[in-house]
Amino acid sequence: MTEKLYAIAVEVNGKRRTANVPARLSLVDWLRDELRLTGTHVGCEHGICGACSVLLDGDPVRSCLMFAVQADGHRVTSVEGLCNADGSPSALQDSFCHTHALQCGYCTPGMLIAAHALLQAIPQPSEADIREAIGGNLCRCTGYQQIVDAVKHAAARLHEDSAVDKPG
Amino acid sequence: MRAASVSEACELLRQDGDDIKLIAGGQSLAPMMAMRLTRPSRLVDINEIAALKFIALVDKAARIGACTRQCDVARDDVLVERVPLLRKALAWVGHIQTRNRGTVGGSLAHADPAAELPLVAQVLGAEMHVRSSVGSRTLTAAEFFLGPLTTALDAQECLQEIHWPVWNERRVGSSFMEVSRRHGDFAMIEACAQVAVDDNGHCTRVVFGLGGGGTTPLAFPALSARLIGTRLDGDLVQSVAQEAAVQLDAGSDLHASAEYRKHLATVLAARVIRAAAAEALDKS
């Protein structure tokens, strides 16, 4: 049985990717198995754990609840697309290393996606803002403490950097 | 397949209505499919239909397209003035990822007994505008919600837009409260109320409702009527709340017994009425 395939064109991490995919292929499975972007992880496949979070047109969504065909014409950013243009870790990714905001690393990509989106929307988030923003990302290793610390750290750094960039 | 227009979606539903499902945000449908609890042989993706994504304010109502994202509704500062209950309810809906993708129409069409938007629709008396290939019709919320996960939509119909009543009184207050196990979980019990008071602090208009009981969200027009003209305090609110909890007749499940739900319903119904009244009274 050959399943019907649909042609899609999706901008993934800044690059246009085309493919022919079956309708039932989820977005996360397409990213992981076809594009070999294995940084996005599967934890539950029913939309609770958040490990599969990616940015869709800049907003965090659960890629296990989307089909690859639905991403046609849209922009997807996964954890691999969060680094700087030269491939170095972003301030947020570096802050995660600074405060040891991860242990097993499995929920981390989803956390980074949620935190990244938060800092875009609220550059100086409160602790409550941070916890709410990652409220849909479950972690079993860290107890969230050092993750919250990392986001605060990144916010402070980014604030400093932007202050430096401002004309005197 | 991806539908480019409402008529295209309706035409597809007409052809294959029983075996085909519309998919909007997918926040409810996709998990059910992943668990093989529902197995449509085809999906019609309506996410790209621009005509279903809008927020428009007319005199007595806010019109919201069925595929409008929940996050867009929550963010809309003009809408929050006209239908304040929507933002308040959406604060309880899932998590950011849910609201970035989930749609207003999707939540209503799914009709989970513990979902927040169906309760607001029921309480405010929202109007569902429905399309099929043979025409369109309008249903009140009371006509629309038939039971748990059951609406009056037939297999060939598509929810197109929802009209949310706007209250034009000067002193209006509202409140949405919920008790769930964790933040973002389905409500064990949810309640909301909207109240208008006159210059003397007497209630001129009030609606309230309860959800999470296992059936449909309920509004209580008869009980609300008893509150008109009163100051919305004291024992009357308490007895109205108690009566509402009895009528809700909430059931038991893994997370809460019927007894506990009935107690929560009494507590929350009273709390939302009082909170809405307090907010209204604060307005000058």
Place this chain on the structure above:
Amino acid sequence: MNETFRYIGKQRRTKEDPRFVMGHGRFVADIALPGMKHVALVASPYPSARIVSIKTDAALALPGVHYVLTGEEFCDATDALAIGVDAPKVMRYSLARDVVRYAGEWVAAVVADTRAIAEDAVERVEVEYEPTPHVVDAELAVEHSSPQVHPAHGSNVILHKHFVWGPVEEAFAAAQHKLALRAVWGRSSTVPIETFGVAAQWQPGLQMLDIWASIQMPKFPDQAARALRLPGNAVRVHYDVDVGGSYGVKRGIKHTVLVAYLAKRLGMPVRLIEDRLENMRGGDMHGPDRIFDMQVAFDSDGTLRALKIRALDDVGAYAGRSPFQLGKPVTAICGPYRIGAIEYEPIAVLTNKTPEEAVRGFGQAPTNFALERTLDSVARHLNMDPIELRRRNLIRRDEFPYLIPSGSTYDSGDYHAVLYKALKAIDHPALVMERDSARRAGKLAGIGISTCLEPNGGNSGFEPLLNPKNDTTTWMDSCLVRVDLSGAITGVMGTSSSGQGHETLVSTVIGEILERDPADIRVVRADSLQALPSNSPVGSRMAIMLGGAAAGAARKIKETLIDIAAHNLGCTLESVEYENGNVSVRGRPDKRMTWDDLIAIAHRKIHQMPAGLEPGLQAKFVWEVPTGGALPTADGTIQIYPCYSFEAHVVYVEIDGDTAAPILRKYVCGHDCGVMITPDIVHGMTYGGIAHGIGAALYEKFSYTEDGQLASGTFMDYLLPSAMEVPSITIVDHCTPSPLTTFGQKGSGEAGYLGGPAAIANAINDALAPLNARIDTLPMTHDALWQTISKARKAAEKQQ
């Protein structure tokens, strides 16, 4: 130990974090073997049934399906999985044969080109069942009249021991007071976000099986080989697979034997990644499900005289190591308290539920919960401050090393200091005022304390204790260190990791000994054919055992370097000194050999080597756990774990008087695990342990219906705490070094989880105390709290 360390104990970034933040982890689901096939499982819908027939034709007819394996074939071709206790008739295979014993048990395995096709095919496998009576209540299951889960075993009781350490009856007779209580630890688990996965490939030309798995398990390659009837050196487990969290449970030996068998049988690489539904019900990773009946004898001044503990654990339909979770707590059976006489009756019973697996703490968390509820019950009975009660009974720092009645000696500690630090950090007097003022405002508010032990280091002493036929006394670990021709240092470890930061641990320790920067030290993992012996990260043992082994190997290298230098400088070993890898004559800095000089000699200039030394520069260190190696005495005493970390939790909780919703408002944990090698790693695991504890205390339960169905089999119903449920946590550190370990470090992988539920339970009970209500069953759900509160209120009304 008053050493100042250069690298140990310092704030340093870990080696592991950078690759994960970039999305470059390598988890088993990320490994794509060419031609790999996928497995999905047919699971029993019944908790107990006879399998009448299995029809696979329709499934096999689906394009893309390669094979459907049933127990008929599988159970003949493989050996039963290992069981730790003496119950040879309780046999466990990856697939059911003839009968199913729990809802979710695997009945058949489908192999297909994709997981989706395999799942489609699963639906087409027709299994006819004849349901038989089942039992899902532990107390009923103990009765002979109950349905027997394994009739050949003769009863549902798979373990029943009775230990009496010290003069228990005399102490009860002589004590001024006695109390009895029941404390129930609900069935929960640590549920990692990554499910278990395993990929296997058989190479016929080499007659070798390669396995990649998300694994944390002692003797994994050995047990896999045995079940498959292969020699040990025909199985190669790759430990360089990242494991997405384990906390004990990633023991998928049944998944592994199944997948390996299929790979060998079909001649294709095969992979199984559990989906969450399979994992929750059929992954066999549930944790302790335990009823404690406690009796305590004490005096009016609060002195604890004796304890009687009956612990009944429902291990589910099969058992591997799980019943031993009743044995490990023997190593700290009286907690951190001075109690001279203890009776302990552990019972493990089979029911038609999903089997248990080892969970973080290996039974210590439930035991600590029961002990701490007992302490607080004593305090309440005597109208004594629970802090004061603990102050009187905590072992004092001048009493170490302290021998407890069951035979373990606690190595070191200063429990009072840690408790006081925690109380100070939360500003306890102010907190009491805050609580009291909340109460006056009509709220239910409570402060909870727990003082608990985290035994660590690992030791299989409970195996022979609970099963005399099992005379395992070796519990070892190892490390190989090599310095290559370029002078770069590599440490080799022989087990997988699941976030504990072992690469950072090993490189820090090696760097400390060799006085070389850990940032330049690489740590790799050998596969199971190359690895030195390891018992894997269990029992919070790696800081001690792997750290100790890395230090031991590094010391040998250092000695070799000193030896080479002295030989070439023409002087004695005692007259040279080692600094940062260079060696010079003491007082003669000009007479010096550098690191590079010495490496070159070791690798290339054997004519300059002292006689008897190996060429090259490498050392291995393999060692047994300190204080280990003995069998239990006839009266059932034994040293189990060597080291004892300590935690003092102070928690402030408010319960909404109307909705019964609990909110954790403040959380402080005082923690002493001796010398911390990497503080951020230790703190991280403690925060995580507390989050696990919050889940177990308030949210998580594998609930079963009377029909034997798992009602909470998805994440919608099994509730993992998010960042909104876990409060901000403050950890205050204390250090009582262990005299038994290389640097004074103690283990600390289970911290937080071992004392958290106890403190939260005590806080909730303090909040309920003004109502004269109590709750001793976990999880303390909203509904359970409300039932407790409203019953108490009704009772109070009646009295008026």
